[in-house]
Amino acid sequence: MVKKFSMLALAGLIALPAVASASGGAKANDLERKIEELSMQLDQLKAQMAEGNGVSQDDFDDLAGTVGDLEDRSESWxxxxxxxxxxxxxxxLDYYTATNASGAxxxxxxxxxxxxxxxxxxxxxENVEFKARLAMYKAWGSQGNIYGSGSNGNGQIFPNWDGNxxxxxxxNALRVDRAFVNxxxxxxxxIWFSIGRRPTTDGPxxxxxxxxxxxxxxxxSYMDWPFDGISMGYAYRWGSEAMGTGRIRFCYGRGFEDGIELDTANVMDDMDFAxxxxxxMKKGNRFINLQSFLAMNVFNYPQFQDPVIDQMAGLPQDQGGFGPRVNVGNILHTTGVYQDKFGPVNIFAAAGWxxxxxxxxxxxxxxxxxxxxxxxxxxxxxxxxxxxxxxxYDIDEIGLKLGLEWNWGSEHWIAMTGGHDDLYQSKLAARGNVYEIYGIYDLPTGEAISKYAKTFIRFGYQRYEYDYSxxxxxxxxxxxxxxxxxVMALGMMGLDPVESADQIYLTFEAYF
Known part of the structure; x- marks a missing residue:
């Protein structure tokens, strides 16, 4: 009986490495307890051998070797x-249709x-943690960016560069989306310090x-721009239960690296953020954030990842290019957001300057x-x-959430949203109005296996109405x-920007 039970316990221990790596360091204590139990059974076998109860030396040696091996491997697990x-x-899945300023x-x-x-x-x-995220993002049936000619003006996807x-x-390559140490x-x-590829996309x-x-x-989310940099922060409590906690961070990042400077004309400076x-404050669902940063030595256009596009972009404007890449000055950007929840209703209001x-x-x-x-x-x-x-509005009884959003931008509004998730044009960058209605339905897929797990579909409609190009x-x-x-002046430059657009989307999303 002891031998049979020992073999069952051993079979369970074989699976422990996978369990430990999936569940975290807390399983280390369970592993130690199992080894102790197996060691006790080893002592029982030893006693049975001394009493002549039919336990062979080979059985004992096998179990003794297993316990020793598990003890050696427990630290690596x-x-x-x-x-x-x-x-x-x-x-x-997206459906997109747009009308250009000329009517096409x-x-x-x-x-x-x-x-x-x-x-x-x-x-x-104990106090140093590394976090990273790798990402693959591709269109069906394509191994490249699905932009079209006149990509920025005609509402297509902007060519790939560091910020997107x-x-x-x-x-279908996996790329580093985030990688930083806290x-x-x-x-x-x-107080904390953080350095690396920053978590700066899909913010509140x-x-x-x-x-x-x-x-x-x-x-x-008005600052939706992947970049490399550092931050230092301080966390505090207001001392009032109603106010909760707060955090303030100083952030610095590099948006463009010019490389080695040559003694020639049109030398650029690096573009930095600070x-x-x-x-x-944050208390439950109530949240208030203010942010302000200066983008220094802003470029007129970035360095594109496709060398052919990058070379074409450097051509003079009368040859269909963007002209030489130069610094054009600084941009001050200030935004704020307020979020809260009242019963089943989530609300927010944000503004930018x-x-x-x-x-x-x-x-x-x-x-x-x-x-x-x-x-x-x-x-x-x-x-x-x-x-x-x-x-x-959250209808938890059936797992359905229904939402409505509206944003507006003025004539000279600039959004730092190069890494937006709207597929074609960033809605928060629009100089005009954008309306969106959407729904989220939690799929009935059974009990969650981990705290990260959820599966849902998201569907929505966006209406873009541009006042300015x-x-x-x-x-x-x-x-x-x-x-x-x-509009005629735009045509003289070969541009015909989108005046209005409609987009319908449907997603299937699984978090694990």
Whole structure:
């Protein structure tokens, strides 16, 4: 009986490495307990051998060897259990149709995409933790970016660059979306330091529309831009139960690396970000955040990952290019968001202000006037504004959530949303109105296996109505799309931007 029971216990121990690595370091104590139980059974076998109860020396040696081997391997199992893996998969179907300023229609009746993301967390020491996320994002039947000619003006996907490399459909490669180290509790106080590829996409209040249970990034979603940098933060309590907790962070990042400077004309400076993100308070579902940052030495356009496109972009404007890559000045960006929940109703309100500080190259230039010799670069500071509100009603009894959002941007509004998740044009960058209605349905797929697990479909409709051209562009003057002379001026430059667009989407999403 003892021998038979020992073999069953041994079979259970064989599975322990997989259990330990899946469940975390807490399983180490269970492993030690099992080894102790098996050691006790070894002592029983030894006693039975002394009494001559039919236990052979071979049986005893086999079990003794197994216990020794498990003890040797237990430390490595514990080390492996430090690493936690989790992720998500999304398949998305989009229907898109748009009307350009000249009246021409463009459309894509079916666009399928797959996105896979794998997260990793591992502690190096008690207060140092590494976090990473790899991402694959591609269109069905394509191993490249599905942009079209005149991509930015005609509402297609912008070519791949550092600020959207994991946020735009391309090939089936896994790329580093996030990778950073946090040093927490520095000096025994609630101060932390973090460095690496930053978690700066899908920030609040994006999680409301995307079906996430918690905040997905540090900055407000008006700053939806993957970049590399550092942050230092301090966490505090207000001392009032009603106010809860807060955090303030200083953030610095690099948006463009110019490389080695050559003693030639058109030498660029690196583009950097610096600013603050302040969680003023968080109590339950109530959340207030203010953030302000300065983008310094902003480029006129980024370095594209496709060398052919990058070379074409450097051509003079009269040859269909963007002209030489240069710095054009600074942009000050300030935003805030308020979120709360009352019963089944989630609400939020956000606002943004952008201000340009151009250098001699100018921002919001009138290129038609410049080509005709009527005007020079616009070196005046311009202010832009945006508002963004939304609500979601949760019907928990049937696993359904219904939401409605609206945002508006002024003539000179600039959104830092190069890494947006709207497939074609960023809705928060629009100079005009965008309306969205959506639903999220939790699929009845059985009991969750882990705390990360959930499966749902998300469906929605977006309506874009642009008042001015050039959303997310700080180079060209915003042309009034209701003004015939402005539309003609755009045509002289070979541009026919989207005036209105309709988009319907359906996703199947699994988190694991």
């Amino acid at each position: 514990d080390l492996a259990a430090r690493i936690k893996f989790y992720g998500d998969f999304r398949s998305r 229609d463009v459309s894509n009746d079916t666009s399928w995409t797959n996105r896979f993301r794998l997260n990793m967390r591992v502690k190096a020491t 490399s994991t946020r735009t459909p391309s090939d 040093w927490n509790n520095i000096g025994g106080v609630p 209040p994006a999680q409301v529309r995307m079906g996430a249970d918690e905040r997905m990034a540090t900055p407000v 600013g603050f993100s302040w969680d003023v 952008s201000q340009t500080d151009p250098d001699s190259s100018g921002m919001f230039n009138d290129y038609v006037g410049m080509m005709m010799g009527m005007t020079g670069p616009n070196t005046e500071s311009e202010n832009g504004y945006s508002t963004f509100v939304g609500a979601r 050039g959303s997310m562009d700080w180079n060209m003057k915003p042309y009034d799309l209701d003004d015939a002379a402005d």
